[in-house]
Amino acid sequence: CRVLAHPPDCPYTNRNYDSSFTCTKSGVVSRPLNKEGESGEKTTKQQAIRAVPPLRECIEGLASDSDSEEDLEDKYDERIRLQAIKLLKRICDNPRYVPLIVKFGAFGTIVDQVMQRVLEPSVDIASIIRNASINRALQADFIRDKGLECLEILLENRDGRIQTCAAECLRDLMPYLHDHMGDTEKAFDHRVLMHILKLVLGLKHPAIEKFAVDSMLTMVAFRPMRPLLIRERIIEATKHLVRRQKSSHDLDVNKALMGIYYYLVSYSEEAASIIANDKSLLQLLAALGEFGENFQKHNAQILHRLCTYKALRFKLYENNVIDILLALRDSNDPDSRKLSLDAVFELVKSEEIIQAIPADSDIMQMMVALSRFGSSQVKGAATKIVNKLSRFQEQEYRKRRAAERAEAKRNSPVSKGRSGFP
Secondary structure, eight states: OEEOOOOOOOTTSOOOOOOEEEEETTEEEEEOOOTTSSOSSOOOHHHHHHHHHHHHHHHHTOOOTTOOHHHHHHHTOHHHHHHHHHHHHHHHTSGGGHHHHHHTTHHHHHHHHHHTTSSOOOHHHHHHHHHHHHOGGGHHHHHHTTHHHHHHHHHHSSOHHHHHHHHHHHHHHHHHHHHTTTOSTTOOOHHHHHHHHHHHHHHOOHHHHHHHHHHHHHHHTSGGGHHHHHHTTHHHHTHHHHHHHHHHOOHHHHHHHHHHHHHHHHHOHHHHHHHHTOHHHHHHHHHHGGGOHHHHHHHHHHHHHHHTOGGGHHHHHHTTHHHHHHHHTTOSOHHHHHHHHHHHHHHTTSHHHHHHSOTTOHHHHHHHHHHHHSOHHHHHHHHHHHHHHHHHHHHHHHHHHHHHHHHHHHHSHHHHHHTTOO
């Protein structure tokens, strides 16, 4: 079977071809180029159709009844397998020929061999899997042929190029997976997807982080996936990404992280409590707001949603969320200012917080100012809070005065002199 592996240029990979190839029982051999520097024949679809099945057989190790023992030994030679994979990779580099790899079973064979640990993951194998994942028309076949499970093995490899290909595959597949997460006919194991995502996050590689957060944002947008993300402690797993943004300043990653946290916080109090109880994470999220008004708005949305949970309000207050909200009040973005004020109003609904606010605090001064100069709606809400704070502070003042008088009375000379009479 003769194969001329010289597909047209494609943006996915860098190809510098120097020969065409012939697949024989003894191996895959190269044929020199002609004087013009080009192959004598150009690769066509018909040639690719004829090439893929025997290449698949070379990888699979199939033999006909007429093969001798020596031929069988040659067919199972590892070198032949690797050459066949390299040739398939070159065919697959042309997007037009990728469906042939899947149609004639070569893709499924490669995945099976990798899953059974017969083939060691290589850059060529990762490129074939990557090119198959890009084609949306083939993504159903990709899932059927266990391509998703194969990504786990690729991510466990130490070669950064293989890991990057696997992370890109996950990102390319996420729109399809999102559309079919609830489709029983095209179902896939959500736990496998979650494990792959955690493997990508565990790499902690700056070049791969964007693929991870893009994939996670697509996952979290699908409501039934949120309990699984929370159960798998995805918020804790992404904390290092938030910390890294203080120095890397990747705006796309920032925006994706803000979206992920907002989705999870809006979904359940369990997810919200993870952030509310982590003072350092709250400070890191506040720092993301320094990258522009857009991020200040996202930050205010998350904090406002956190403050709507009654059980978390006092913990948020203890973790100095008031300071973050007051800083957002100085934002140039009107939505950020409104959301932060609404969050403060939610926070001070707690009697514990009312009792903890000092009389000369910034929050008290802000409420007094808003009760005088805010809009009619804001004035009304601020006035109620001021009255509530004033009443409590007046009660506290009276209690202190009563305690001081009682203490003074016990310590007075008259009280001490009378205490000796029966």
